[in-house]
Amino acid sequence: xxxxxxxxxxxxxxxxxxxxxxxxxxxxxxxxxxxxxxxxxxxxxxxxxxxxxxxxxxxxxxxxxxxxxxxxxxxxxxxxxxxxxxxxxxxxxxxxxxxxxxxxxxxxxxxxxxxxxxxxxxxxxxxxxxxxxxxxxxxxxxxxxxxxxxxxxxxxxxxxxxxxxxxxxxxxxxxxxxxxxxxxxxxxxxxxxxxxxxxxxxxxxxxxxxxxxxxxxxxxxxxxxxxxxxxxxxxx
Numbered sequence: 068x069x070x071x072x073x074x075x076x077x078x079x080x081x082x083x084x085x086x087x088x089x090x091x092x093x094x095x096x097x098x099x100x101x102x103x104x105x106x107x108x109x110x111x112x113x114x115x116x117x118x119x120x121x122x123x124x125x126x127x128x129x130x131x132x133x134x135x136x137x138x139x140x141x142x143x144x145x146x147x148x149x150x151x152x153x154x155x156x157x158x159x160x161x162x163x164x165x166x167x168x169x170x171x172x173x174x175x176x177x178x179x180x181x182x183x184x185x186x187x188x189x190x191x192x193x194x195x196x197x198x199x200x201x202x203x204x205x206x207x208x209x210x211x212x213x214x215x216x217x218x219x220x221x222x223x224x225x226x227x228x229x230x231x232x233x234x235x236x237x238x239x240x241x242x243x244x245x246x247x248x249x250x251x252x253x254x255x256x257x258x259x260x261x262x263x264x265x266x267x268x269x270x271x272x273x274x275x276x277x278x279x280x281x282x283x284x285x286x287x288x289x290x291x292x293x294x295x296x297x298x299x300x301x302x303x
Contacts, residue, residue, distance in 0.1 A: 137264040146245050146272025147174040150215075153241050153268040154182055159212055166206050167215035167243075168198040174272075175215060175243050185210070196220065200228035207232075213239040218247025218262050226265045227255050233266075240266030247271075 098105065112123050124142050132140045143149040159165070161183030167175055169188035179186040189202035198216045214233055216224040233240045244263040248271045252260050263269030 135261045135264045135269075137269070143270075146270060147178055149270035149272070150174065150178040150241065150243065151181065153270055154178060154184065154213070157213065157239050157241075157268070159184055159239075162210065163212040164208060164210040165213045165215060166203055166211060168217045168219075170196055170219070171217040171243065172245065175217060179215075184212075187211070191219075192225075195222050195224075197222060197224040198229070200225050200232060203229065203232055207236055207238075211236065211238060213241055215241045215243055216266070217243040217245075218250060221247060221250050223247060223250050223252045223262055226252050226262075230265065239268070242266045242269035244269050244271040 108123065112118065112121065115121060115123075117123075120142075128140045128142055132138070141149075141152070143152060154165070159182065162185060164185045164187050165179045166187045166189055167179070168191050170191045176186045176188070187206050189206045190199055191197055191202075192199045196219050198214075203214060214229060216226065216229050218224055229240060232238070242263055242265060247262040250262045252262060252265055254260065263271060
């Protein structure tokens with residue numbers, strides 16, 4: 068019969084054997100949790116052989132429109148493309164200034180420069196690490212055409228203040244929602260709105276999950292027609 072000390076030692080030994088390194092993003096554990104659904108979905112796509120804009124993509128699009136409460140969702144190849152299509156669809160021209168946070172993934176600024184626009188980086192709030200509305204206001208010039216707030220770590224940027232600034236200066240707001248999808252913003256009137264559906268356009272990349280990408284919009288029909296031509300090659 069094992070002594071109390073021996074039992075404690077055995078228990079600690081088993082606990083040590085069961086322990087493993089904690090990762091910032093544990094995709095293997097996430098996959099194991101939903102493995103059956105993922106593999107069934109993949110098999111369904113493979114069996115249908117409809118890989119581009121097939122039923123699975125259309126279902127994803129309509130489900131995300133309902134989830135975000137937006138009129139349009141356009142699946143794209145990646146989050147960088149979503150930001151690029153958004154800026155192209157808004158008709159921004161080379162030399163136009165776009166204000167965004169200095170604490171963000173490279174793609175946010177990369178797309179602005181790729182289109183010949185001028186990125187203007189401003190500081191973030193020291194508590195939330197989201198873009199500072201006060202810094203935005205100070206950076207606005209006659210060449211400023213758009214603001215790209217980045218919702219970081221699941222926290223919503225101060226969208227009430229940002230939308231007020233945009234309205235005051237007649238600017239577009241493009242939400243970078245790569246790390247904020249699923250977050251809910253409660254505005255000053257008490258309305259609850261999902262991030263990605265607050266500004267004129269929103270984009271996401273399902274950060275580190277590699278599941279899909281989208282562009283959501285709440286703008287006028289003519290703008291959506293231009294975007295559909297850019298993304299699909301034809302109006303719908």
